[in-house]
Each structure stands twice: as structure tokens, then as C-alpha cells.
Amino acid sequence: MSMKQEKSDVESGIRIDRISRIEKKCAFCNYWRPNVFYSFIGYCERHNKYTLDIDTCSFFEPLKINENKLYWCSTCKTRITGYEALQHVKEGHRVHRGAYVDPDIKEELYSVF
Amino acid sequence: MHGVSNSSIDLKFLIGGPQGGGIESAGQIALKTFVLKGYQVIGTREYQSNIMGAHSYFTIRVKPERPGAINFPVDAATVLDAESVLTHFTDVKKDGFIVYDSSTRKTKIKTIAPMPKPLKERLIKFFEERGMEPTAESAVKVAEENGVKTIGLPMRDLIRKVASATNAPLSRVSKTLNTIGLATTLYLLGVEPNWIEKAIATHFAAKKKVVDMNILAARIAIEYVDENYGGPCCFLPEGPHLGKETMLATGNEIVAMGKVVGGLTMQTYYPITPASDEALFLEGHRNFELAPWAEEVLGLKKLGAVVLQTEDELSAIMSALGAAVAGARTSTSTSGPGFALMNEAISLAIMAEIPVVITVWQRGGPSTGLPTREGQQDLLHTLFSGHGDNPKIVVASGDHIEAYYDAIKALNWAEKYQTPVIHLVDKYLASTITSLHREDINPLKAAIERGKFVENPGKDYLRYKITEDGISPRAPMGKVPLTWTGLEHTEDGMPTEDPIVRDQMMAKRRRKFETIAREIPDSEKVVLHGDPDAKITLVSWGSTKPIILEAMKLLEKDGIKVNFLQLRLFYPFPVKPVLDVLTNAELVIDIEQNDLAQAAFLIRGYTGFTIEHFVKKLTGRALWDTEVAHAVKRIVETGEKEVVVSGGA
Secondary structure, eight states: OOHHHHHHHHHHHGGGTTTTTOOSSSGGGTEEEEEETTTTTEEEETTTTTEEOOOOOTTBOOOEEOOOOOOOOTTEEEEEEEHHHHHHHHTTEEEEOOOOOGGGGGGTTOOOO | TOOOOOOGEEEEEEEEETSSSSHHHHHHHHHHHHHHHTTTTEEEEEETTSSSEEEEEEEEESSSSSSOOOEEEEEEEEEOOOHHHHHHTTSSEEEEEEEEEEEGGGGGGOOOTTSOOHHHHHHHHHHHTTOOSSBHHHHHHHHHTOOOOEEEEOOOHHHHHHHHHHHHHHHHHHHGGGHHHHHHHHHHHOOOOOHHHHHHHHHHTTOHHHHHHHHHHHHHHHHHHHTOOOSSSSOOOOOTTTTEEEEEEEEEHHHHHHHHHHOOOOOEOOOOHHHHHHHHHHHHTEEEOOOOHHHHSSSSSEEEEEEEEEHHHHHHHHHHHHHHHHHHEEEEOOOOOOHHHHHHHHHHHHHHHOOEEEEEOBBBBBSSSTSSSSOOHHHHHTTTTSSSSOOOOEEESSSHHHHHHHHEEEEEEEETTSEEEEEEEHHHHHHHEEEGGGGGGOOOGGGOOSSBSSSSOTTOTTTTOOOSSSOOOOOOOTSSSOOOOOSOOOTSSSSSOOOOHHHHHHHHHHHHHHHHHHOOOOOTTTEEEEEETTTTEEEEEGGHHHHHHHHHHHHHHOOOOOOEEEEOESSSOOHHHHHHHHHHHHEEEESSSSOOOHHHHHHHHHOOOOOEEEEESSSSOOOOOOOOHHHHHHEEEEEEESSEEEEOO
């Protein structure tokens, strides 16, 4: 893909199924945010509930990537830009609109300053 | 393990995973399981300073009597993510086992973002040299080749099973993932399911739904293991302390408890690792009701201190000094970087003779260094802190029990001698949880002393009265005019530069430290462990104490007899007792977790005795008893000057 074509795709909010083989599962859905630690569990914003990455439903919608937004790569456990997200998707990484942090995490963290 | 005596039990295992991903809870449940079963435990945490998501792990050792140290390899590892698999696959001994999430097998090393780059490079090289793909799967294969059994758990399926059995949302069920891994490990180590369930119920006591869900998760995990791998060959016998009231506490918590029992009325702090948890524990127990037995012993219904979080360390120490002047029994706690900011105030406290305890939780430096890792690098920093001629008491605790009593003693000494007392502790102690019995921390063993005090001062009261022992009685605020100043002063506290008064005041403060040196018994300044006639003497201080005591047992099995000189008080320094021991030894080995060998430096300065052999650990990871034993053996056999050990991920 040329840089010109790539930029055009980013601006239009590219669907990840156009640049990588994906399955219709929560892991690739626009509504799904994986748990920040255990990325096979995640939060579905559409149904307001937790699901597994291998679950699916009739509302499945492939993630769209826009260069003006930030994304979460659960493969790298890192926040990335939309431009980076495209590269990660092409490399087979799992990219999501964000990650979900359990509010009870405070019980597990030590005070670090 | 029916038929096996509980006295032979010595179990070691670790739980690793993403920081914040349930490692702490799993570790605590594991400790509670074995305590309920009648054993003694220690568990220590290793975690990274970026707080969330990076690899952390909890190492546990279980013995019939309190273990003094952890060491590797372990009998079992529960590793909840790919990074943990790859970090610990060589940490398990032959015939041990690794419990892991089977879905992590395909994870490539290069995609694990939180893993430090140098470790990635070492691992990739390791697998390339063996013609293997740099993945978690290769790590599992290497472990298997090393004779380690690997237990792959299908976490997705097990989580779903828990969800369908409880009809609970995945959001809640997902939090049992650590329990699934832990229950599998405990069961395979030979713990009957009922003990695991009791520990879960104890840990989540007030949350019935959480208890039920975690117990169910444990049962599902155990059922899966039975069906797919077979259960343990036999179960562990009950430990010797079955049914005995046992407390689990970190070093941070035990120091906080000591302070409360020691009559602390005000604690100030600015957050810093690894000190903050002490103040947070005090905040959580500001005004707590005592258990009936404690009420009877202490004659009090409630205990607790005011805790003030200030805007920085300068304010923390100055607030503590202000409160002390007003009559409060005060302390502050910090770590190396925070202590650096307290320097000026320490001089003020010495000049104005204001009592304050400064608990210094050392960590790996210099500068920000290794904020969440072990270090014993602030001995010289604390001893020589402040400007001007400024003696102050510096005491170092070797374990939880010493730290508890030292916290009480430090408050006593501060008020009795009207001077700053620096209580040196460290991150290893802070992060290590140990089991304690009531007799280990008896509040009556250390009574509260507040020193000379005039309740009703008359007009002739002199705050800085020149006395034979150098100690001037304190008086309550509000009854007579009182002056405190950092300037040199007359007996009534007014600033002066008069040369005669200057000499008198310098001599008075010096006499005070002569009094301290005389009144604090040698037994509280230095301790010689082991045979006094042993020809090899190990010298150390701080949290290395229980580790060295364990190492001594290992050395004795190898026919190497040593004793151990534990330094407790660094100012006033016990010159004669130290020199007596060192000059009696044929070989002296200094063991410290700093590069300068700071205690050995002080010994040379105070006594003229030069130590020429050293064991050091600088990685910030917990020191192992086996490391100490191997290093000492090497020095004894080869005459090496210095052995640097570096075990631990």
C-alpha cells in the first residue's frame, strides 16, 4: 500500500477487515475494550457487559481506525495513535478503541511514588 | 504426603502476572492457606515502578517454623500471562510444575511491550541458540525438557464455566482468574481443597458473593486438573501451629503497629515508595477499637494516631517537629530521596533538641534509582545527614519483630534524649509478609518512656538547662515562655554567639550522646549470632539478618562454621563489642546490599579494623540464603575478595 493510499484510508476511518483477516468476534469489534491485563476478557459497550474475545453477536461491527484518535494494542499492551494502529493491525496485532481497567484494581496495586 | 513428618516440609512457589492483575490477592490467599493449615510463611513481592500491567510476582516459602528467606528454584510457579511464563520458565526445579494459561503459548517475545528490552534480547538469544522460536511455547518446552511438569489451563473455558455455574456477569467472574491459577497450584502442592476454600473465605471475609464465586472457581480449577492431569499424589500433613492465632503482616504494617503501641500521637509523611504503606496503614487505624485481650493488657479501649499527609518532605519533617514541640509524640516516614529533603530540618531538630523519629525505608538508589526494589544504600546518608556537628541515633532493624520493637524504642529514645532517631528499614522488609504469633509482638515488652519532664515549670525554668547528663527537662507548652531556635542559644533558648556559652552548649550536647552510649545496653547495639568461637565471622545489618541466619544453617551442613555479627546501632557506635568479635575471627566477610560496603567503611572508621572480603547484591531483588551460602563458601575456598550475587527476575 502506498503512503498516499494509506493516508487516505486513515482519514476515512478504515475498517480493519479491509487491511487484515479478521473473524466476527468480540476481539475485532468496534464496541469491545479488552481488560488491560487479561485481554481475552473485555467490556462490550454495545451490550454494557463483559464478554470473551471469542464471543460474537449480531451487532458485530469491525473496528474503524481514524488517525485523529488513540487506540489500545492488546498485543503490545500499549496505547497507540491511529497511524500506528494501522501498522499494528497489518502486523496481525489486536487493536481496540481502548482498554478496560477494572475499578477494583486499587486492591491489587501497591503505592508507588 | 501422608506419613511424611511436617517437620520436613519446605515449600517454595511463586505467583507471577501483570501488576494489578490479582497477584497480590493470590499471594495473600496462598499465605493464609498455609497459615490456616498450621505452617509458618514468608511471602515477598517484586513489582515494577510503572505500577500497572508490567510483570510482578509474589514468592512464598512455607515451613513448620518461620522461614527466614526465599530462594530459587521453586517447587511451583503460577504464571498468569505470557511475560510471566517467559520470565520464570527456568525458575522451577526438576520435578516441579508450572501452571499457565494455555492461550499464551503462541505469544511472541517481541510483542510483549512491558517486558524490559534487555530481557527480551537475552531471551531471544537463548531461544535462537537452541533453534527455537522466541515464544512462550518455547519456554514451556524448555521447562518440560528440564523435567518440569507444565499444566496448561484453558482460562477462557474455565472462566466461562464459572460464569455459567454462577450466572454472574463476566465482569465479576473475570476476577477469579488468579484464583483458578492459584487453586490449581495449591492443590497440586498437596493442599486439600477445604483449606483453599477456608483461606478464600478468610481473605474476602465480608464479601459473601466474592467468596462464593472464588470458591466455585477453585473447585472448577481443581476438577479440571483432576480430569486432565491427575491430582496430587498425596496431601500435606497439618502443620505444628494448627489452630494457633497467627497474624500476617508486612514490614510496613509491623512498624506502624509498633508506633501505635509505642504511643505515637502524630505521623506525617509525603508519599514515597516503599514508605507510604506504613502511613496508609496508620491512616486506616486512626482510632480503632482494641481486641478484648489487648484492651485488658494496655488498659485502653482505642488506639491510633493523627496522620498528616503534607505537600512535600520538607513540610512533613517540619510538621512533625512542630507537633513535637507542642508535646506530641511524633514520627515521619520516607525513603532516600525524601530523606534528602529533610536534611536541613534534621540539623534544626538536633540544635533545638526536638524529639522526632524518622523511619527511612531504603530502596535502590542513587536518585530515583530502583524505586520499588531493595537497597541498603542510605546508611551513610542517614548517619551523616544534616549540616554542622550533628549526632543523632541511627538504629537498623533486621526483621519484622525487631522492627516492631525498634519502632517503640525509637519513640522512647527520641523523647528521652530529645533528638532525632533514624529508624533504618528497607524495601525487602516493607514488602515481605510474614506470619507472627502474639508472643512475638508483646506490647508489654517495651514500655512507653517520655524522658525528663517538668509538669509545672516555674519562672526559673530553663529549656536548655546545662545538666551533667546533657539532658534538659522538657516542659509543656503554654505555662512559661519557651523558645526554640536553630541558632546557638543560651539555657533559656535565646540566640547567642557568646563563645563561652557556645562551648558550654556544644559540651552539653556531646554529654547527651555520651549518656545515650552509656544507657543503651550493648545488647541493643550489636548482636552476635552463632558460636562466639567460630573462626569465620559474617558482618551485616538490616533485613539481611534472617537470610544470613538461614545461610548459616546451609553452611554448617557443608562443614563451614560461621558466626554472624549483626550491627544494630550505628550511632552511638558500639566500638568495643564490634572490635572484640572481629579481632577474634580469622576471616571476616561483610555482606551488604550496597556497592560501597557502607557498614564495613564505618567499622574501619570507628575501630580501625579493615574488612577485606565482601558479598554484595545490587540488583534490588531479594537476597537469597542460598546465594549468601554459596558466596561465603567461594570466599572461604578461594580467598576471593568480593562476590557479587544477582539472583531473581
